[in-house]
Amino acid sequence: MAANTETESDQGPIGTWLHDIGAAFDPAIFIAQLFGFAVIIFLLWKYVRPPVQKMMRDRQETVRTQLAEAEAAKKRVAEGKKAREKAVTEAKAEAEQLKKDAAADAEAITSDIRAQADHEVKRISEHGRNQVALVRANLVRQLRTDLGLAAVDKAGELVRNHLADDSAQAASVDRVIDELEEMSSGSSSAVPSSAKLVGLHAMRAASRDAALAVSDKFDSAASDLDGAALAAASGDLTAAINLLGENPVLRKRLVEDDENAAGKNSLVHTLFDGKVAPVVVEVLATASTQRWSSSGDFITALRRQNSLIVLTAAERDGVIEQVEDELFRVSRILEANPQLASLLSDHGKDADKRVDLLQKLVGEKVSGHTWTLLSSTVRLLNGQAADVAVDQLAELAAARRGESVAHVVSASELADAQVERLATVLGGIYGRTISVQTEVQPELLGGLRISVGDEVIDADVATRLAKAAETLPR
Template sequence: MSIVIVNLIGFVVIVAVVVRYIRPPVAKAMKSQQDAVAEQIAESEKAKKRLQEARDAHANAVEEARATASQIREEARADAQAISEELAAQADAEVARIREHGTAQVELNRANLIRGLRSDLGLASIELAGSAVREHLQDETARQESIDRVIDELETMVGSDDDRSRVSAPSDLVGLHSMRAASREVVRDLTDEFDRLTGDLDEEGLRALADELADVVAVLTREHVLRKHLGEPSDDAEAKKRLVDAVFGSVRDETRSLLHTAAVGRWSQTSDLTQAIERLARFALLVVADRASTIDDVEDELFRLGRLLVAQPRLSALLSDQNAPVDGRLGLLDSVIGGKVDPTTKALVEQTVRLLRGQAAASAVSDLAELAAARRGETVAHVIAAIEPSDSQRERIAQVLGRIYGREISTQVEVDPDLLGGLRVAIGDEVIDADVATKLARAADELPS
C-alpha cells in the first residue's frame, strides 16, 4: 500500500513538475510552431495569388507584345516601302546627275583636246616658221634687210604727238630722277654757273676742278655733320659760305664759287647736295673730252664698259665693294681698262669707282654714258641688233628716233646674235621690241591656252 502511495506521490510530483516546468515551454513552442505554419500557409496563399497575377500579367504582356509586334511589322513594311521609294528616287536623280556630269566632262575633254591640238598645231607652226626664219636669217644680207624693215616701221611713228611725249625727262635732268623739284632747280643753277666759270679754263684747269670737286664729294660722304649743315635750308647764307671757306679754303676760286652756290641752295634732302657736286666733277672731265673732240669715243667706251660690267657681275661686285680698299679697286680697274681707253674715259670711271656710295659699278658706269650724251643735249638710245648695223643704218636709226622723240639721239649699239634679226631699242624706261626672237616668243605666248 505504501508503495502505491509512494508511486502515486511520485507520479503527482512528476505531473506537477511537467505541468509547472515542462508544459509551458512546450506549449509555447507548439504555439510558435503553429503560428509559423499558419504564417507559411498565409504566405503560400499570397504566393499562389501573386503567381496567378503574374500568369495573368504574362498572358496580357504576351498579347500586348503580339499586338505591338504586329504594329511594328506593319510600320516596318511602310517604312521599307517609303525607303525603297526614296532610294529609287535618289538613284534616279544620281543617274541623271552622273549622266549630265558625264556629258559635261565629255564636252570639257573635247574642248581641252581641241585646245591642246590647236596649241600643239600653233607651236608646231611657230616652230616651223621659226626654223624657216632662222634659216633665212643665216644670210647676212637678210639680217641687214631685217634692220632696214624695223627702221621703216619706226619711220611710221614719226609725227605722232603721243609718241613724242613718251620720253618725259629733259636731257639736262639725266641722273636726277630721284630729286624733287627744289633740288632740280638748284642743279640747273649750278650747271649754268659751271658753264660760265669753265668757259675760259684749259684742260689742266678742268682736270684740277674735277679732282677738287671729287675730293669735296669724298669729304661730304665721310663727314655727315658737315653735309647736314651745308645741305639743310637756312636763312643765313653768309654763315654757310664762311663754313665752306673754313673747310675748303685751299681749293680753286671756281671750285669755291660752285660750293658757295651749292651751299646756299634749297635742297629737298641733304644727299642731293653731294650728288649735284659729283655731277659737276663728271661734267668737268666731259668738257675736256668735248674740247678734245673725243666725246664720241668717250661716250662709246663708257657704254661698252658698262655692258662689260653687266656681263661680268663678279667684276662689278669687286669694283663696288665698299669694304675693299679704294687703291685695290682702282688697281683692278686699271688692269681691265689701262691703256685700252681714252684717258678721259679712264679718269671718269676711276672717279666714279672712288665715289661709289652703294650703287653698283655696272649701273654707275652706264649712267656715265647717258650723262655724256645728255651733256651734249642728246638722249641715249641703246640699240641691240643681231648683226652690226652699217654706218648708214646707224645714221637712219638716230635720225628716225630723233624725229620720234623730238631731240638729238645718240645711239649705242650692241650685237646679240640671239635676236636673230631686227632691232631692240631702249630709250630711258621705254623698250621697243622689234627683234625677230621677241616676235617669235610673243607669238608663242599669244597662242590660245
C-alpha cells in the same frame, strides 16, 4: 522524543520545513530581509523596468515596422507584376506599331532610293557628256597649241634659215627702220626730252631742282676755264666729296639747316677757300644753300656735278664724242660681266683696290678724261652699282652733247648707213639728236631692239616669235 518524531513524521516535509523555519524565525532578521527585498523591488521598478519596457516597446515597434514594410513590399511586388504585365502589353503593341512603321519606312526609303538612283544616273550621264565635251575641247585646244607651236617653230626655222644670209639680215633691219620712219612721219609731237635729268630720276622734286641749280651755277662759274683747269677742279671736288662722305656731322650740317643758308655758305668758304679751286667752292656753296630731300641726294648731286666737270673738260678739249663712245663700251663690258661689276661695286673693299681693279681692266684702253670719270665714279659709288653708274655716265655724256643715247641691239653688225639713218629716224621721233650705240647679239635673229632712256622698242625677230608663241591658246 518519540512523540516529537511521530509528530514530524505526521506533518510531512512541508510541515518539517515550516517547523524548522519557525524554530529559526527571528523577527528582526525577517524585517531586515523584507526591507532589503522592498529596496530591491523598488530599484528594479525604478531603474530596471523603464529600460526593459522601452526595449520591449522598441522591439514591438520594429516588428510592426517590419510587418508594415513586408506588407508594402508585397504590395509593390504586386504592383510591379501589374506594371510588368502592362509594359509587356505596351511593348507588344509598340513592337507591332514599329513593325508597321518600319514597313512603311522601308517602302518610302525604297522609293527615295529609286528616285535618287534615277537622278544619279541622269547626273552621271550628264557629267559624262560634259567630261567628254571638256576632254574634246582640251584635245582641240592642245592640238591647236601644238600645231601653233609647231608652226611657230617651223616659222622660226625658216626665218633663221632666211636670216642666215647677210642681205636678209640687213633687209630685216631696214624694215624696222622703215616702220620707225612711218611712226615718225605719223606722229605730230616729239617725245619730250629728259636729258637734263640724267642721273636725277630717283630724286624727289626738291633734290632735282637743287641739283639743276648746282649745274647752272657751275656752267656760269666755269665758262672761261680750259680743260686743264676743269680737270684740276674735278680732282678738288672728288677730294671734297670724300671729305663730306667721311664726316656725317659736317654733311648733315650742310644739308639739314635750311633756315641758315648764310651760315652754311660761310662755313663752306671757311673750310674750302684757298684749298680747292674757286669754281669748286662756288659749287659747294651753292649746293649747301639748296633744299635737299636727303643727305644722300646731296652727295649724289655732287658726284653727278663732278662728272659734268670732266665732261665739260672733254668737250672743250674736243674729245667728248670719244669719251662717250668709250664709256658706252665699258658699260657693255660690265653688263656682260656681272661678277666684275659686283667686284667694282663691293663697298666692303677699299676704294683704292676697286680703282686698281678698274685700272687693270680699262686703264690703258681709254682716254684720260674717260679714266678720270671711271675712277672717280668707282671711288664715289655711294651705294650705287658700278654698271648702272657707268651707264649713267654714258647717258650724261650724250646729254652734255645735247643728245640722247639709243642703245641698239642687232643680230649682226649694222652698216654705217643704217646707223646714220636710224639716228635720223629716232631723232625725228624724239625731237632731239640721238647718239646710237650698237651691240651685237646673234640670238635676236634679225631686226632691232632699241632702248632710249626708259623706253624700249622690241622690234627684233626673236621677240616677235616669242610673242607669237605666247598668244597661242593654252
